[in-house]
Amino acid sequence: MSGFFDRFLNRGKEQSSAKSAKERLQFVLIHDRINLPPERLQQMKEEILAVISKYVDVAAEDVDIALEQRERNRNMLIAEIPFSKSRKVEDSAGAAADNTNAHTASATDDQHDTRAESPEDEAASDDETTDKPASQ
Amino acid sequence: MLIVTNPEVSAVRDADRIIGLLEAENKGPGQLILNRVKMDMIRRGDMLSAEDVTDILAIRLIGIVPEDETVIPASNSGVPVTLNENSRAGVAFRNIARRLTGETVPFMQLDESSGGFFNRLAQWFAGGQNNRNS
Numbered sequence: 001m002s003g004f005f006d007r008f009l010n011r012g013k014e015q016s017s018a019k020s021a022k023e024r025l026q027f028v029l030i031h032d033r034i035n036l037p038p039e040r041l042q043q044m045k046e047e048i049l050a051v052i053s054k055y056v057d058v059a060a061e062d063v064d065i066a067l068e069q070r071e072r073n074r075n076m077l078i079a080e081i082p083f084s085k086s087r088k089v090e091d092s093a094g095a096a097a098d099n100t101n102a103h104t105a106s107a108t109d110d111q112h113d114t115r116a117e118s119p120e121d122e123a124a125s126d127d128e129t130t131d132k133p134a135s136q
Numbered sequence: 137m138l139i140v141t142n143p144e145v146s147a148v149r150d151a152d153r154i155i156g157l158l159e160a161e162n163k164g165p166g167q168l169i170l171n172r173v174k175m176d177m178i179r180r181g182d183m184l185s186a187e188d189v190t191d192i193l194a195i196r197l198i199g200i201v202p203e204d205e206t207v208i209p210a211s212n213s214g215v216p217v218t219l220n221e222n223s224r225a226g227v228a229f230r231n232i233a234r235r236l237t238g239e240t241v242p243f244m245q246l247d248e249s250s251g252g253f254f255n256r257l258a259q260w261f262a263g264g265q266n267n268r269n270s
Contacts, residue, residue: 016181021145022188029152029192072194073159 030067034075041067048079057084137166138198143173143184152193167198169232174203199232200243201225 031037036044045065052058064080137158141151151168158164170186177183190197204225210217218233220226224244231241 018178018181018184018188021184022192025145025148025192028149032149032152033156072155072165 030069030075033072034067049081052081058082059084137163138169139166139195140169140171141189142171143189148184148189148192155193155195165195167196168193169199169201170197171201172203173200198235199228201228
């Protein structure tokens with residue numbers, strides 16, 4: 001009888017092969033559609049980061065640059081590039097007063113994220129109203 | 137424009153490429169026929185469903201054709217499967233033709249092939265038995 005319950009409980013626990021198929025397809029098609037293989041995307045990410053790092057301190061380990069699909073022909077490059085935690089402020093001024101300033105700065109870091117969304121093609125750039133993060 | 141594909145990763149990827157090419161020529165987006173669908177495999181989670189595929193390809197579905205053993209004999213003898221009144225694939229093709237002419241035809245229920253609820257229950261128990269032995 002244990003086989004019966006095992007079978008019952010295992011249902012849905014392991015990912016079904018259809019679900020893997022869907023995820024695999026979604027991954028491969030987003031690269032197919034904009035004709036940018038994953039290696040090139042990685043290269044592009046590194047270049048983008050190198051440019052931004054020339055101007056501001058970036059928390060490289062928290063950077064998230066990824067392709068996202070809203071619908072067919074609505075592919076976006078979504079970049080979330082947080083600044084590093086105000087090290088410069090602490091370095092430049094050792095005073096205790098300045099330390100509290102640094103603290104408030106890091107607390108509001110989230111609002112200071114460099115959030116850039118660049119439409120991938122002309123069709124997407126027509127529509128400025130899509131400049132919101134996806135709800136899905 | 138009709139795009140025909142199987143619920144299989146490589147086939148769906150090819151279909152997506154074709155849809156892309158059609159759109160580039162302003163002939164898109166076309167409508168989708170999903171061929172060789174096995175309802176029992178979908179139920180087991182081993183086959184992409186029509187909904188999965190239309191989700192991925194983002195085009196409208198015009199027909200689902202079940203995997204059907206009458207197709208190859210029909211092709212062997214050169215008689216269109218659409219002429220076989222007893223062929224489920226034939227029915228599916230005729231439904232697609234009717235939809236193309238503007239008729240509203242509901243999608244056929246594909247689960248009949250598994251032989252009803254008790255048969256399915258028996259298969260399920262049999263499956264459990266096999267699992268225990270393995």
